[in-house]
Amino acid sequence: MAKKISVALVIATYNWPEALKLVLESVLQQQVLPDEVIIADDGSDYSTKALIDDFKVNFPVPLKHFWHEDNGFQKTLILNLAIAGTTCDYIVQVDGDIVLHRNFIKDHIRTAERGYYIRGSRVMLSEQRSKQELKSGLFQGVSIFSQGIRNRINMLRIPVLAPFFVKKSKRSDNVSGCNCAFWHDDFVRVNGYNNEIKGWGHEDIELAARFINLGLSQKKIKMMAVCYHLHHPFHDRKRENINYVIYKNTLSQGIWYCPQGYASYQENYT
Template sequence: MAKKISTALVIATYNWPEALKLVLESVLQQQVLPDEVIIADDGSGSATKQLIDTYKETFPVPLKHFWHEDNGFQKTLILNLAIAGTTCDYIIQVDGDIILDKNFVKDHIRAAEKGYYIRGSRVLLSESKSHRELAKGKFQQFSIFSQDIKNRINALRIPFLAPLFIKKSKRSDNVSGCNCAFWHADFAKVNGYNHDIKGWGHEDIELAARFVNLGLSQKKIKMMAVCYHLHHPYHDRKRETLNYTIYKNTLTQGIWYCSKGYRSYQQQYG
């Protein structure tokens, strides 16, 4: 029998406790729970901490909260800090506005394969539907038949057909950090997220480019690991062009290790 892999679900959040509440409720409905749930908090206020502390009291697996001071959009730093705080073999990563189908973690564990990182997809909830769900403050399962959703095909989950739709490639430019997964050891080898990428944009594809340059391939999955993205206003994107330039440089020069990244936090945990 193959050794069971330990899994950490990493949730990146910033000052939206109403959304995070729905995400955590969807975690509690998982058919297979991760071994740990880790909140990577990019400087949220006290309301987020109070929410997490309340859930910690009864959460069925360890719920860890990693926080740093709010100094602008520093997602790369907080993700590295959070991932340094787990010893789990496998990292499943989502954002704090991603509501999970009840099979989400189970499907990601099923898809895990040495030599690959995972690229998942998402369903978009409309602005009006997102407002309604947040106002309810109560989690509910969605489906392909739900009203007011976009990218509806991504809500289709058919496990026995999913293997037919897997695409393996050397792509990196189509990854989204709101639904992805990778081996912790691979993340450490490339030194995690690149601290030179600040502000919104492209930290996920730059990491994926270094995975590919290391020798990994992308495994794109469909009809499994379904999740639903709450609508929100766009972030400030003034650094996007610079961040994309860093990505292109990483890709074209075959760079697989960034000089400023995960190891600066990994040392804190031995």
């Protein structure tokens, strides 16, 4: 892209500082650093704050920690609050259990394109492999031949081939908030994440649906922006069906703006 864009890496976390440590260590290894790193903390205890404070001492870019009280799974609220705390042009979003390839940010900057949001992919680590990495305290890395991984094809980073695997569509139901990216002003236009979605599930695809209804398209990327997902137990999914109904209504009714979203947080920073 001709004009340099400013990039915020947003990391959503909750009470897993051991995993967050690996993620932040992988940020430090980036060939191209984001302009700032923002932790969206859905009510973790003090151990997460202590970890972030330790990293802040020598972190090469601003490291911001946004926290609210633990009142159940409220990922939409904390993401809206955290993103309201940045003025960066572009948002790259991951979860606090996603370890980044050293070219992760570089690749996301390269694939950013007006009129699109980005859908990335991930490599899944087994429970045993994840425990090994967490025990070491520093991600040792894996190869395509390593034991304890799934989605091996997602490990391949071949930038020269990546353009041939880009798929542009009007699809929204295949997005995962653990590796996605979007323009900040597009996020503002749709009023961010929908705070009506509470509990686990579908906040990411509902946002994507409103991007689509606004007129954007999805840009699915492969062979770039590689990341590794640490294994964890399933979250409580008792509201999943309710959240999915909200998504389907958004999609079928062409809704692109949610009344309960980002705007109330944005006002705190203007």
